[in-house]
Amino acid sequence: MTPAVSFQGVSRHFGAVKAVDALSLDIQPGEFFAMLGPSGSGKTTCLRLIAGFEQPTAGSISIFGERAEGVPPYRRNVNTVFQDYALFPHLNVLDNVAYGLMVKGTGKAERHKAAEEALALVRLPGYGARRPGQLSGGQRQRVALARALVNQPKVLLLDEPLGALDLKLREDMQEELKSLQKALGITFVFVTHDQGEALSMADRVAVFNEGRIAQVGAPQDIYQKPATRFVADFVGSSNVLPPDFVQRWSGQKRWGSLRPEAIRVNLGGGAKGNEGVAARLVATNYLGATTRLALDADGLRLHATVPAGSALPREGEQVTLSFNRESLHLMEEGA
Secondary structure, eight states, X not given: OOOSEEEEEEEEEETTEEEEEEEEEEEOTTOEEEEEOOTTSSHHHHHHHHHTSSOOSEEEEEETTEEOTTOXXXXXXXXXXXXXXXXXXXXXXXXXXHHHHHHTTOOHHHHHHHHHHHHHHTTOTTOTXXXXXXXXXXXXXHHHXXXXXXXXXXXXXXXXXXXXXXXXXXXXXXXXXXXXXXXXXXEEEEEESOHHHHHHHOSEEEEEETXXXXXXXXXXXXXXXXXXXXXXXXXXXXXXXOXXXXXXXXXXXXXXXXXXXXXXXXXXXXXOTTSOEEEEEXXXXXXXXXXXXXXXXXXXXXXXXXXXXXXXXXXXXXXXXXXXXXXXXXXXXTO
């Protein structure tokens, strides 16, 4: 199967800065693919390379088998949805959505019909006469999405599109975007720094770090089986465990990761040998459905997550930590 997007040894350098460094990656047709990473990790540069806003310093990019280097953005069968919506304030919603078709020379009646259909698709029927300033943030995001979809792109690029929305609206839009992508069957490439967003929406996730991909895989694999210390720490804030600690429990002197929810906190200290890990409660952080505990185990900082309503130790109290050894994931050497 020809990939929807293919990077082959792609680099993008800005002077001495390697924003993207010798990256190879295939994104499949119809896939909801997330590029996840902190600021400056290279994920947005990759999106701009697909869109044609940037050109690679080295390597090649193909979109459905066609080389993309040197092809201007308007000639690529992709569209981009930006975090700031980028709507024209002087145009009404219908003309904003139809703008791309107008640039292509589509007749007024045809482009307005297509725009109305796109607005219905994002659940904004009848909003065409309004101006962007009359809409809420969530509604403006839907208009931006409709404007991108009206051109029927093969690949839809989404650059932190939900970053400006409040939490409840962001969660609602996550569900809607995933549902819309499944219904349309379009390849979505979604850039975000929000781990929960990537894990909940994507079919596959690529975790970026310093211009390279640290790991790519299904959300469950990224979360449960991080390949490197960076991935373990960045995705879900796992406990990254040093080789001496891991050797005690696994017999192998390698770095390991242990998810906070895998740790059981037993009131009372005095753990000995392999009966458990003696620790002291440093702080609690109430999160609603769960409470996150910060613990000190002989100088090693650990975090555990317990359900709301669980009996909690007092700050400074000694506890014993335990976990199933199957929950301890061994990471790649030297990662």
